[in-house]
Amino acid sequence: MGDMWILLTVLRRVVVRVLRHVRRGIFLIPVAGMAIALFGLQPWTVAAVLLAALVAFWRPVVAAALLPVSMVVAGISGLVVAATEPGSGFWTVSVLGALKQARIKAAIRRPPVIVKGGVKRAVKRVIDEAHQVPLKRVAVTRVGPAGPRGGVVPVPGSARLNWYPGPVAQAVIPGGGQGVKFQVPAPPVVAAQMVPRGGGTAWHINSGGVVTSGFIAPGHGPWLGGLLVPLALLLLTLGLWLLPRSAATLRTHAAGLLALLRRRMLENRWGILLVPVALLGLTVFGVHPWTVAAILACVVTAVRWPLLAADLVPVVLIAFAIRGFEIAASWPSLPGLQQPGELYGVIVVTTRQLAMLAGAEASAFLVIAAWLVPRTIGAHARTALAPGRDLELEGRVQRLTETRDLAVDAADTELRRIERNLHDGAQARLIALGMNLRAVERMLPGRPEAALALVAEARETSLRALNDLRDLVRGICPPVLADRGLGHAVRALALDTPFPVDLDINLPGRLSAPVESACYFAVAEALANAVRHSGARRVHIRMQHADGMLRIQVGDDGAGGADPAHGTGLRGVEQRLAAFDGIMAVSSPPGGPTMIAMEVPCALSSPKTCSF
Amino acid sequence: MRVVVAEDLFLLRDGLTRLLAAHGFEIAASVDSAPGLLDALLEHRPDVAVVDVRLPPSFADDGLQAALAARQQVPGLPVLLLSQYVEQLYARELLADQSGAVGYLLKDRVFNDDQFVDAVRTVAAGGTVMDPDVVTKLLGRRFRDEPVTRLSAREREVLALMAEGRSNVAIAQRLFVTEKAVSKHTTSIFTKLGLAASEDDNRRVLAVLAYLNT
Numbered sequence: 001m002g003d004m005w006i007l008l009t010v011l012r013r014v015v016v017r018v019l020r021h022v023r024r025g026i027f028l029i030p031v032a033g034m035a036i037a038l039f040g041l042q043p044w045t046v047a048a049v050l051l052a053a054l055v056a057f058w059r060p061v062v063a064a065a066l067l068p069v070s071m072v073v074a075g076i077s078g079l080v081v082a083a084t085e086p087g088s089g090f091w092t093v094s095v096l097g098a099l100k101q102a103r104i105k106a107a108i109r110r111p112p113v114i115v116k117g118g119v120k121r122a123v124k125r126v127i128d129e130a131h132q133v134p135l136k137r138v139a140v141t142r143v144g145p146a147g148p149r150g151g152v153v154p155v156p157g158s159a160r161l162n163w164y165p166g167p168v169a170q171a172v173i174p175g176g177g178q179g180v181k182f183q184v185p186a187p188p189v190v191a192a193q194m195v196p197r198g199g200g201t202a203w204h205i206n207s208g209g210v211v212t213s214g215f216i217a218p219g220h221g222p223w224l225g226g227l228l229v230p231l232a233l234l235l236l237t238l239g240l241w242l243l244p245r246s247a248a249t250l251r252t253h254a255a256g257l258l259a260l261l262r263r264r265m266l267e268n269r270w271g272i273l274l275v276p277v278a279l280l281g282l283t284v285f286g287v288h289p290w291t292v293a294a295i296l297a298c299v300v301t302a303v304r305w306p307l308l309a310a311d312l313v314p315v316v317l318i319a320f321a322i323r324g325f326e327i328a329a330s331w332p333s334l335p336g337l338q339q340p341g342e343l344y345g346v347i348v349v350t351t352r353q354l355a356m357l358a359g360a361e362a363s364a365f366l367v368i369a370a371w372l373v374p375r376t377i378g379a380h381a382r383t384a385l386a387p388g389r390d391l392e393l394e395g396r397v398q399r400l401t402e403t404r405d406l407a408v409d410a411a412d413t414e415l416r417r418i419e420r421n422l423h424d425g426a427q428a429r430l431i432a433l434g435m436n437l438r439a440v441e442r443m444l445p446g447r448p449e450a451a452l453a454l455v456a457e458a459r460e461t462s463l464r465a466l467n468d469l470r471d472l473v474r475g476i477c478p479p480v481l482a483d484r485g486l487g488h489a490v491r492a493l494a495l496d497t498p499f500p501v502d503l504d505i506n507l508p509g510r511l512s513a514p515v516e517s518a519c520y521f522a523v524a525e526a527l528a529n530a531v532r533h534s535g536a537r538r539v540h541i542r543m544q545h546a547d548g549m550l551r552i553q554v555g556d557d558g559a560g561g562a563d564p565a566h567g568t569g570l571r572g573v574e575q576r577l578a579a580f581d582g583i584m585a586v587s588s589p590p591g592g593p594t595m596i597a598m599e600v601p602c603a604l605s606s607p608k609t610c611s612f
Numbered sequence: 613m614r615v616v617v618a619e620d621l622f623l624l625r626d627g628l629t630r631l632l633a634a635h636g637f638e639i640a641a642s643v644d645s646a647p648g649l650l651d652a653l654l655e656h657r658p659d660v661a662v663v664d665v666r667l668p669p670s671f672a673d674d675g676l677q678a679a680l681a682a683r684q685q686v687p688g689l690p691v692l693l694l695s696q697y698v699e700q701l702y703a704r705e706l707l708a709d710q711s712g713a714v715g716y717l718l719k720d721r722v723f724n725d726d727q728f729v730d731a732v733r734t735v736a737a738g739g740t741v742m743d744p745d746v747v748t749k750l751l752g753r754r755f756r757d758e759p760v761t762r763l764s765a766r767e768r769e770v771l772a773l774m775a776e777g778r779s780n781v782a783i784a785q786r787l788f789v790t791e792k793a794v795s796k797h798t799t800s801i802f803t804k805l806g807l808a809a810s811e812d813d814n815r816r817v818l819a820v821l822a823y824l825n826t
Contacts, residue, residue, distance in 0.1 A: 065822040070794075459723055462723070463720050463723065466696075466720050470696060470697060473696075474697065479666075479696075479697045479699060480673075480694075480699055480701055480702075482672065483666075483672035484672065484673065488701060491701055492699050492700065492701040495700040495701055495704070496700060496749060498752055588721075
């Protein structure tokens with residue numbers, strides 16, 4: 001036990017050290033290579049490996065962050081493949097069994113072979129013939145007629161067939177599944193079909209309406225037979241172990257992406273929906289080269305031509321509906337003859353009843369499509385036909401009205417704050433000062449000593465009044481901001497922060513004063529949050545202007561939990577930025593880190609020329 | 613001692629020149645804009661300049677820029693900047709050339725004319741004077757660091773006064789202790805912060821400020 005522990009510790013150290021020294025991202029390539037090992041040499045698997053290589057060399061940090069995720073995906077995929085591969089019946093789950101049947105469906109073409117001597121002999125013959133391929137395991141699915149005691153009973157078997165002929169057949173599921181007994185009429189003549197498929201043999205035996213189907217798989221090499229499952233489990237474990245470390249890095253990248261995504265959503269309203277809808281298509285039309293190609297095309301369309309993508313969403317949904325209606329209408333209702341299942345959306349259709357349910361699902365698709373048509377195709381057509389009623393313009397007007405209201409409110413609140421501040425601070429102190437001076441005037445002739453003390457007090461009061469005014473003005477417009485603009489002002493802000501702030505500021509010029517002010521107070525608020533609430537020990541601020549857009553990121557390594565929905569600080573920032581069409585995205589999960597990303601479209605004026 | 617005063621508000625300019633004249637300074641020139649200041653500094657080469665940070669033409673930090681520009685042409689030209697606000701960023705820029713003879717004070721400090729005139733003289737003599745507000749902020753920034761936290765409360769007090777530009781004598785007066793006690797504190801501070809000790813007051817201030825500013 002002790003030796004084992006030492007071995008484990010050493011192993012862990014070696015792994016950690018290797019991971020630290022080698023640029024971890026490079027491992028993304030072999031993990032992606034798992035796709036080829038699992039699914040064969042196909043266009044998409046090769047594309048995945050190429051993409052992994054590209055990311056690993058081009059963006060090693062992102063690759064390193066993606067590594068644990070890809071390990072988890074590869075591990076799960078490995079387990080799923082091991083489970084679905086016919087032959088390794090131990091891993092079989094029922095949904096995947098249905099998928100397997102769908103693959104067998106197309107195979108029933110050859111005319112039946114008549115075998116004399118009952119079901120047992122037919123099964124034996126099937127197996128004998130299948131022995132041409134190296135037999136390792138036999139999977140048997142027994143299908144009986146629907147009835148009070150019958151039903152579909154999948155019997156995953158091993159090389160030993162769980163088959164007990166006679167008036168009562170007993171199906172036994174290895175591994176503790178349920179056993180079901182039912183009547184099997186065993187006439188002397190049965191029809192058997194054998195169809196070579198996918199390297200194995202699918203077979204169906206019809207004995208008086210009772211159909212038994214199965215699939216005999218060839219023996220697997222060491223890969224699928226022995227190595228795959230342990231390797232998949234190892235990848236899954238390693239991936240899950242490393243996942244929390246890379247989550248922080250991923251989140252940082254995600255915060256930037258999130259802002260981009262939000263902007264895109266605002267821009268093209270429904271176009272982005274095309275991608276998930278296209279993915280849904282895989283469950284409706286199945287995984288074929290043309291469906292995969294269609295998804296890629298949809299992604300490109302959604303990014304490049306968002307308006308067209310939005311128009312395509314209802315069209316694609318209508319196509320789904322048509323397919324659903326077709327399934328509902330054409331599903332055969334022959335008793336006894338079982339058709340392999342077919343996936344439609346969330347339903348695996350195996351019976352006529354389920355086919356009807358699929359029809360209902362198709363109706364739901366149609367309803368969504370109908371709801372979307374006026375919002376996409378209709379709106380675009382209206383814009384094209386009647387430029388006067390520009391829907392986008394309407395939306396913009398509405399947004400402007402909202403943000404203008406907010407801006408007016410904010411200005412009003414700010415004015416009130418200033419008024420109250422002056423009233424309670426500087427004004428009150430000036431009054432006190434005046435009263436003091438008046439008292440001095442009275443005392444001077446008689447009691448010059450006491451007058452002197454009052455003069456000192458008056459001087460103190462004037463200092464306090466100055467301090468009040470200074471603080472007030474700093475809150476309205478910080479001096480460095482007015483003097484030198486946003487970049488320097490944020491630098492000054494960083495200097496006043498009681499812990500290290502990493503700055504990466506690239507602002508070769510000045511912005512308009514209102515934008516500068518809004519952005520300054522946004523950064524100040526984010527920084528104040530980091531100081532006050534998060535317990536951060538390091539903050540970084542990134543700020544740059546490119547393509548008419550000011551991008552600001554403020555991140556800290558604190559405890560997280562910042563939420564614009566709670567508390568007025570960040571919410572106020574969001575509203576203030578909204579007045580300039582700016583947006584803010586906050587990523588701050590409990591436990592941190594916090595990342596606040598802001599984007600404001602604005603122009604950069606040429607740097608101020610200095611006469612000295 | 614010849615002094616140039618730069619302040620755009622007439623009332624304050626007038627008050628400053630009166631105050632300085634009353635303390636025996638000779639007013640070489642009093643100007644109200646940054647270009648005027650630069651010209652006056654280069655023409656008169658005064659012993660010290662008292663400059664408002666915010667000046668015309670752009671009413672930004674033109675006074676500071678003009679002072680820095682003048683010091684580039686005349687290295688070590690003594691300049692005392694006055695402002696309604698003290699900013700660490702500006703203090704940093706003033707201290708950047710490490711040559712001393714600079715001061716940066718809140719305008720309020722003029723209220724105490726003795727201290728203010730002392731500050732002007734210190735700067736004229738090549739010393740460095742920082743506003744207590746700047747020093748407080750600098751110390752606040754360093755409080756989480758190891759070395760500064762190792763100082764005792766008294767040593768921190770001495771450090772703050774040193775950073776403001778005061779000599780041992782002034783610190784001793786301020787804290788009501790003997791000069792010897794102060795020099796014991798300063799030695800201890802320099803040892804704890806790992807700075808090279810120096811007898812020269814000016815060098816000492818610069819070393820402390822450079823340390824706090826990093």
